[in-house]
Amino acid sequence: MKSYGQCFALLSVTAIVASAPAHAQNGTLTRSFVSSTGVDSNPCTITQPCATFAHAYTTIGANGIIAALDPGRYGPMNITGPVTINGNGWAAITAPANGSGITINADSSDNVVLKGLEIDGAGAAHNGITLNSAGSITVTDCILENFINENINSQTTGNGILLQPTSGTLAFTITNTTASNSGYAGVSYFPPSESPSANGTIDHVVANADLYGINVNTALATGGTTVVTVSNSIASGNANSGIVIGGGVSVAPVKASIDNVTVSSNVVGITGLSSASILLGRSVITGNTDGVENGTPNTFYTYQDNRINLNGHDICVCGDGLNTTLALQ
Numbered sequence: 001m002k003s004y005g006q007c008f009a010l011l012s013v014t015a016i017v018a019s020a021p022a023h024a025q026n027g028t029l030t031r032s033f034v035s036s037t038g039v040d041s042n043p044c045t046i047t048q049p050c051a052t053f054a055h056a057y058t059t060i061g062a063n064g065i066i067a068a069l070d071p072g073r074y075g076p077m078n079i080t081g082p083v084t085i086n087g088n089g090w091a092a093i094t095a096p097a098n099g100s101g102i103t104i105n106a107d108s109s110d111n112v113v114l115k116g117l118e119i120d121g122a123g124a125a126h127n128g129i130t131l132n133s134a135g136s137i138t139v140t141d142c143i144l145e146n147f148i149n150e151n152i153n154s155q156t157t158g159n160g161i162l163l164q165p166t167s168g169t170l171a172f173t174i175t176n177t178t179a180s181n182s183g184y185a186g187v188s189y190f191p192p193s194e195s196p197s198a199n200g201t202i203d204h205v206v207a208n209a210d211l212y213g214i215n216v217n218t219a220l221a222t223g224g225t226t227v228v229t230v231s232n233s234i235a236s237g238n239a240n241s242g243i244v245i246g247g248g249v250s251v252a253p254v255k256a257s258i259d260n261v262t263v264s265s266n267v268v269g270i271t272g273l274s275s276a277s278i279l280l281g282r283s284v285i286t287g288n289t290d291g292v293e294n295g296t297p298n299t300f301y302t303y304q305d306n307r308i309n310l311n312g313h314d315i316c317v318c319g320d321g322l323n324t325t326l327a328l329q
Helices: 006-011 051-056
Strands: 031-033 060-069 077-079 085-093 099-107 111-120 127-133 136-142 142-144 160-161 169-179 185-189 195-207 210-219 226-231 234-236 239-246 252-260 262-264 268-271 274-283 284-286 290-294 298-302 313-317
Touching: 031 051, 051 060, 051 085, 060 313, 077 085, 085 099, 099 111, 111 127, 111 185, 127 142, 127 169, 127 268, 160 169, 169 185, 185 195, 195 210, 210 226, 210 234, 234 239, 239 252, 239 262, 239 274, 262 268, 268 274, 268 284, 284 290, 290 298
Parallel strands: 031 060, 060 085, 077 099, 085 111, 099 127, 111 136, 111 142, 127 160, 136 169, 142 169, 160 185, 169 195, 185 210, 195 226, 195 234, 210 239, 226 252, 234 262, 239 268, 252 274, 262 284, 268 290, 274 298, 290 313
Antiparallel strands: none
16 A cells, blocks of 8 residues: 555665764763753762753763753753663753754663653754664653654654664663654664664553654665564554564565554554564554555564454555465454
């Protein structure tokens, strides 16, 4: 029903650079603090907190922790090294127009943890979190919303979370997070070129009112292997697909487990693109225009413990046919 090949062939590979200035992580503190009453001339201690995440970042060393002491807006930031940002569920970032709330350009051995943050695009910013490079990223207990897509044929804007490495192996974990009301994807792993690999976990995530809810796509990569688990999550009310898995070339395969998800009220529930092997289990796929849409070469595996029904078309075959037929379940 949908011409995904044409859409992805036109995608731009322009990298997104946040408008926030770069800051060096070269301080001596193991923990620094921000507060709504803080000022950036303070030393960022618990008794004399700073005002912004970006300045607090300059006061810590590698693997340091930045914590928000009270509700407030703490500004966008660029991350270039290993760090934990703990918003404690009350810290907010308003991303800058045409930029990202948090941009990550870290080394392949660096671990980045983002927790308890609300990042808002305010209908003007491009992405909530943009990762260009890192060894691993964990995003938990976060809310990302209201990001704009500048061009329908570009995947680099309009994302709650955009993971776009070009080398190495990225480990990503996204849990207990809501990504909604954005012009491209709620959560997107979409390398723009070269041969990165990834091991990913997406668990207890709600992705709704985007173009694509959860998008794991290697169409523009020239190599690498991606393995991802999507579990206990909801993708609903998205203007195209609730979940997209796969790529466009056989040299960048994707293996995915989709377990215990609910996918409803999308144009397509789950789209399997080329070079994907998808194990689909214990999931409810209903109320979509097309329930499961399958391209070739692509394989869905199932133990027939899903509930795929009450869609406009429960199983839609795109391409030459299904490698493994999914019966109504």
